Amino acid sequence: MSRSRLLALVLTLVALLVAAWQRFQAVERLSQDFDEATYLPIAYTYAGMLDEGRWSDIGGVRENFEHPPLVKLLFAQAVRTTHAPEPDWENVPMGQPLPDAARPAFRVTRGLSAVAGVLQVGVLATVDPVGALLLAWDPYHTKYTSQAYLEAVPGLLATLALLAFERARRGAAGFASPWLAVSGALLGLAAAGKYPYGLVGGLTFLPFLVSGARTRWRAWAAFVVPTVAVFLLANPALWSSPFASLWESVTFHWDYSHSEHVRRSALPWYQPLAFLVDPWLSRSQEGIYLTSFNTWVLLPLAVVGGPRTWRERPVWAVGAVVGLVFLLLWSTKWPQYLLLVLPALCVCAGSGVWTVVGWGGRLVQRARA
Template identity: 60%
Template sequence: MARKRILALVTLLLALLAATWQRARAIEKLPPDFDEGIYLPLAYRYAEMVAGGRWGELMAYQENFEHPPLVKLLYASELLVSGTPEPEWRTVRVGRPIPEPAVPVFRQTRWLSGVMGILQVGLTGLVHPVGALLLAFDSYHVKYTSQAYLEAVPGLFAILAVLAFERARRGARETGQGAPFQLAPLALSGALLGFTAAGKYPYAMVIGLAFLPFLLGYARARGRVWAAFVLPALAVFVLADPALWPDPLGRLWASVTFHWNYSHSEHVVRSALPWYQPLYHLTHATPTQWHKGVFATGATVWVLLPLAAIGLPATWRQRPVWAVWAVVGLVFLVLWSTKWAQYLLLVLPPLCVCAGMGVSTLYGLAASVLRRRAAGGEQPSRG
């Protein structure tokens, strides 16, 4: 048992080292990307409002309204504290080297994203260390947690929400309360889900749908369970999203319906990405083609889905919330009309956990076969 724990710890440490090295390399080498040209100028506008105490303007600000402002405010806070000057954005071009005056802003904000991505790898390793190793090298996860995108922060809160939700289920069984959930960690999970939604809506949608079967599966103490989970989620979501404060219901509806309308917009329709595009991404390491020499390997895509399929039954038995997250996430990606590559980060952590369980399953089968052969060879011959 001690040997297994040492091996797991060593694997987790290797995953963290690999994640740090790979993201540090990507932060320095990746050229400016499309969405960075949207979020970074907005971060400066938010920084100006915060520095001037113009809170009314901040709440009324409608630019990029479809996404909550939490991550952009984090970028703004970092730029404000560091005093990083704003570059001439007309000199920054997608896919071209970062101009020298713009290097500080990209480095500062990308490292905020990168640290969140590294923490995601570490937390995934607490569930399965091999899964963390896969996530550390996954080219999509590396790319979109090494750029000033919105993905890394809500992705981290999503993992934390799942771990707290698991603790709520496990804690109730350990204490013998006879209740389906321990309410304190369940409330924490709800609060973390609120932060997830304040980062980017689809992450909260997928995690909320993954939690739903477990919440609906218990009739006892249902009122207390729902109150303990939903009230902190709603409170934290609204408090962490100042864009909602003037008119919470109206602005939330406008923001959510924008996503629905955008998923059917001319831009999305014109891109003509097929329904199976997420599956294509999951089996093709296209970032290694977009950015030559940045990523250590694209080989994780060769094994991720097959190993996840093998490990799904074991994940369902041992960590069922992660198994449901993987399935719900894949279904969401296939059904949702917007098929951009960064959406894969909704489902990569649970898929990596399932794949890690797949490695454990194959190892157990191989060990069982070897033991049977050894036992057969030790039987005395009959003469």
């Protein structure tokens, strides 16, 4: 085994260990967060419907209709499989340790998210092990893939879609249709988990499809048909009236982004960047987040590594730019939205580490000469 492969293997193992340890601590120690108070009661509603075989009623649940039901259905199956009792939600406080009676419900649903988060780190290690390590200890990725949020599963699927799309590209020769179909199916499934993951992924792939497949209808069909088919099949909320329901969800997000709640938060347009350079989260609770390293270096390293990523892994470079532009333009600036861009940003930052190492090596050589 070459030194480079051995180093990559060691970095991958360290990244997976860090990711698993940090997320396990977060699953056990984080208090209930605001969105969990919405998603988990709905998961128990879905669980009751599944117990009674009422699949056709799932699309009729109006609470939290703005988000598709896929991840909440996975949470429902988790509590059904483990027989975790439904907590008394009025006695589960915000910002305080979880009551013992509520721990089984939170442990199994958060555990599902944490597994998806660790797997995402593992997938990223096949692209850049240093980037995977940066993602493993990132406080935002840790927090929102260790709670019963909607981020972890769609994030994993979107990362797999990026990897499959990268393998589908053949440069000037066009695309490999089987990998293109796999990428489209994964993207459709990610969108069925949470819509923005499909939107950002689709915008990332669009320039490559336009430039590499503009006159090849088979390539477009290989990508678009699986994307749409899987998205519809995995989204029960759209089965009865696909266009009307989807339009209702889209308009809700647009209206909410301009709502009084968002305006009252008064977060500036650059807030996503401010989150990335603010160590508040990594210092918010001792014993969970190993380091605030990303706060100081993630963005600078991503900028340094951007040109190298563009040369070697252009899909990830475009994904980082598209994700950041989306976050800066979109009016809703909640911190969990950072997970739309963190994997691609960590790949660019990993390239930045190798670029800096190369600079250091050349300086040493010049000093010796």
